[in-house]
Amino acid sequence: MGSVLKFIVAGFTVVAFLGTAYADGDPEKGRKVFRKCRICHRISPDAKHGIGPILNNIFGAKAGSREGYRYSSQMKEAGENGLDWDEDTLSEFLINPKTFFPGHRHAVPPYKGNNMDHLIAYLKTL
Numbered sequence: 001m002g003s004v005l006k007f008i009v010a011g012f013t014v015v016a017f018l019g020t021a022y023a024d025g026d027p028e029k030g031r032k033v034f035r036k037c038r039i040c041h042r043i044s045p046d047a048k049h050g051i052g053p054i055l056n057n058i059f060g061a062k063a064g065s066r067e068g069y070r071y072s073s074q075m076k077e078a079g080e081n082g083l084d085w086d087e088d089t090l091s092e093f094l095i096n097p098k099t100f101f102p103g104h105r106h107a108v109p110p111y112k113g114n115n116m117d118h119l120i121a122y123l124k125t126l
């Protein structure tokens with residue numbers, strides 16, 4: 001009984017921690033992290049898609065839904081089945097794309113410290 005309670009309390013602590021983690025991200029630092037994404041992703045609204053789709057307004061967007069970009073069928077289907085990009089889905093996708101797309105590879109830099117928080121904060125500004 002006691003250990004069950006401890007488990008529940010620990011669970012809440014983790015959720016509370018995750019909930020605030022992104023809020024501390026610094027968009028300026030995130031912009032630097034994003035340099036490595038620019039090889040493939042353009043971010044100006046009138047830019048053309050590169051190797052990857054443009055990423056403006058990616059927050060709240062449906063996965064695989066950018067006009068004119070040829071996605072893998074996996075990504076397209078995930079969006080059609082309800083995958084939206086928010087803090088949790090984006091960070092999970094960037095760290096471990098196979099969670100959503102088995103067999104998927106997405107070339108990204110390794111994330112050190114709270115780089116992911118900064119990156120998320122930056123992506124929100126696009």
Ligand code: HEC
Nearest residue numbers: 036037039040051052053063064065066071072075107108
């Ligand atoms: C080597 C090229 C490459 C790099 C580097 C890269 N990406 Fe991608 N990215 C892609 C491709 C290609 C897709 C489309 C995948 C598909 O269709 O399954 C994609 C898809 C995405 C999507 C989903 C877009 C949508 O419309 O649903 C997001 C978000 C994303 N990338 C973010 C990033 C971020 C952030 C970085 C840097 C940390 C990054 N990518 C680095 C090639 C890249």
